[in-house]
Amino acid sequence: MAQYYPGTTKVAQNRRNFTDPNYKLEKLREISDEGVVKILGHRAPGEDYKSVHPPLDEMDEEPDYIKEIVEPIDGAKAGDRVRYIQFVDSMYFAPAQPYLRSRSYLNRYRGIDAGTLSGRQIIEARERDLERISKELLETEYFDPARTGIRGKSVHGHSLRLDENGVMFDMLRRQIFNKETGKVEMVKDQIGKELDEPVVLGEPLDEETLKNKTTIYRVDGEAYRDDKDAVEILHKIHVTRSEGGFCPE
Amino acid sequence: MDIQVFPHRILGSDRTEMLLNRIESLNNVKRTVIQGPRLPPEDPSENPKYAEKRVITVKDKEIELKVKTGRVFVDISNDSDVIDVKDEIEEICEELLPFGFDINIGKFIRTQRTVTDNLKYGNGSVPDELIGMTDQSARLKDRVTILKKD
Numbered sequence: 001m002a003q004y005y006p007g008t009t010k011v012a013q014n015r016r017n018f019t020d021p022n023y024k025l026e027k028l029r030e031i032s033d034e035g036v037v038k039i040l041g042h043r044a045p046g047e048d049y050k051s052v053h054p055p056l057d058e059m060d061e062e063p064d065y066i067k068e069i070v071e072p073i074d075g076a077k078a079g080d081r082v083r084y085i086q087f088v089d090s091m092y093f094a095p096a097q098p099y100l101r102s103r104s105y106l107n108r109y110r111g112i113d114a115g116t117l118s119g120r121q122i123i124e125a126r127e128r129d130l131e132r133i134s135k136e137l138l139e140t141e142y143f144d145p146a147r148t149g150i151r152g153k154s155v156h157g158h159s160l161r162l163d164e165n166g167v168m169f170d171m172l173r174r175q176i177f178n179k180e181t182g183k184v185e186m187v188k189d190q191i192g193k194e195l196d197e198p199v200v201l202g203e204p205l206d207e208e209t210l211k212n213k214t215t216i217y218r219v220d221g222e223a224y225r226d227d228k229d230a231v232e233i234l235h236k237i238h239v240t241r242s243e244g245g246f247c248p249e
Numbered sequence: 250m251d252i253q254v255f256p257h258r259i260l261g262s263d264r265t266e267m268l269l270n271r272i273e274s275l276n277n278v279k280r281t282v283i284q285g286p287r288l289p290p291e292d293p294s295e296n297p298k299y300a301e302k303r304v305i306t307v308k309d310k311e312i313e314l315k316v317k318t319g320r321v322f323v324d325i326s327n328d329s330d331v332i333d334v335k336d337e338i339e340e341i342c343e344e345l346l347p348f349g350f351d352i353n354i355g356k357f358i359r360t361q362r363t364v365t366d367n368l369k370y371g372n373g374s375v376p377d378e379l380i381g382m383t384d385q386s387a388r389l390k391d392r393v394t395i396l397k398k399d
Contacts, residue, residue, distance in 0.1 A: 161319065164258045164348065173289065176299045187299065194294070 004107075007230035009222045014215045018096065018104040018142075025140035029202035036135045038199055039150055041189030042083045042127060049127050052079035073111035075126020082113075085134045085190065086122040087142075088149035088158050090168040093210040093221060096142050100215045109133055119158035120151065138201075141213055145184035146204030149175060152190035166204050175201065250331045251357040252323040254342055257349040259285060260318035264345060266305040271341045272323060273308050273396060277334050279326040282358055282382060285319030312394045322357040358382070 004019040005012055017023045034045045043049065052059075056079045061067070089097045096104075098121035102114040105123055112133070113124040125133060137143060138150075146166045149157065157169035165177045167184065172192040175184050185198035205213070217224035225231060260268065265283065272281055288302045304311050323338065325331050331354055342350050359381035366375050369385075383392040 160259075161256075162258050163317075164256075164261050164264055166258075169259070169286070173299070178298070187296070 004103075005230075006233035007227045009217075009227045009230075010212065011215055011217050011222045012227060012230055014095075014213060015100055018100055018215060019107050021108045025136075025142070027139050028141060028143075028205075029139055029145075031135065031138050031199065031201065033131070033135065035186075035199040036131055036138065038195055039138075039186055039189055040083065040085060040131065040134060041152070041191055041193055042081075042130075049075075049078065049080050051081070055079065073126060073129050075129040076111060078126075078128065080126040080128055082124050083127045083130050084122050084124045084152070085130060085137070085150065086120055086152050086155070087137070088120045088151050088155045088168070089216075090147040090149075090157075090162065091159050091216065091218075092147060092162055092168075093207070093214040093216060093218070094147040094158075095144050095205075095210065095213045095215065096148070097216055101142070105133075120155045144205045144210065145175060145201035146177070147210065150186070150190045152192075154192065166207075177204070250325050250328045250354060252325065252331065252335050252338055253351075253353045253355065253357045254321040254323070254338060255351040255353070256318070256320075256342075256346050257351075258346075260346075262301065262303050262305055262314050265314065265318045266307065268318070268321065268341070268345050269305070269307045271345070272321070272338060275334060275337055277326050277330050278323055280324040280358065280378065280382065282322040282324075283316060283318045283320070284322065285316040287316050288314065307394075308396045310394060310396050315392065324358055 005015040007013075007015070018025075037043065037045045056077070087096070087101065089095075089101075098116045098118065101121040101123075102116045105112055105114045109125070109129075111125060111129060115122040115124070123130070123133065123137075142148075146162075147168055149155070149168055149170055151170070151172075151174065154170075154172050156171060160169040162168055163177070165179075167175065167177050172188060174186060174188040174190070174192060176187055176198075177183075178185050181200075183203050184201045186195070186201055187198045188194050211221055214221060217227070269281060269283070272278060291300070291302055301317070302314065304313050306312070323334070325334050335352060335354055339352050342352065360377075362375060362380055363385070365385040366380065370389075375389075379389060379393060383389055
């Protein structure tokens, strides 16, 4: 197996697990296909995928060797639109974080474009592939209903204190903790458009489980400096990069 | 002297109500300020099940909660008792804030009139005990509630 991430701590191991495509992610909850479509908000549930017209089969395409070598993903074959899903991960022991998301997505999925920012991470893909990927991301260890936000816009909140029930701040209040059921419900789609019926995302993970699953080094969890192996590799990269020169000409 | 309570999580209305009632029942507490992110305005289309904004009752007085509690500043009437009051507040917080909190002694509520105060209320017309009780963008009557002490 390739060395995906250095380190001897649990955080490092979790990072390796995410980035290793052979590692099977634990399924933690069930969200229906219709629920995923509603959350994404790109099409109404049951509606056909919008695709190029005339269909790709009827188009005269220029001959291209790459098209012969690379087998297209389903969405590309059908000429789907490119759509997106964006996640925000709280600094308070969220299971995933933006850089790790990008690294792991690129190891796990084909035909995607991942964009990383400090507090949020966007993934773009052909619509039907995006729905398949989103379902996997929402149902597995990548996601926690309280500490991970699905936010197409107005993403602010990843570094703010959590609410007393453990839910991350969201100015549009898309994911809401239902006191009666103890579950988090998605009452708006990812860009904040009200849903007719809330999509139940399930119970938030407890603090202990989150600390076991997190990929974030924290002083009050596992501190980065305590991970000797990871720090050593980081030093090595820093020294070789400095000695080699950033831009040798 | 003031005491600042900094909960490690943002408090909801129920817990704020409990905390304020307990703090207000202590002797030597003169003024209490709660500070934090503003609650969204009431939205008639919102499902009332999810509404966070509500009226809380502190010492039999109804107060419309405008913010989610991120910090609580407590002004002490007698500075020499500050350590005792801090210990009492700490005990209350240990019971009500299981997720952790920080507590500090210092000066957290301002005591001098600002230029904005003078512009808004006229030179020197704000009573001393109302200085620093609200932010410059809000009206005093919207934010300050006076509780009668026995």
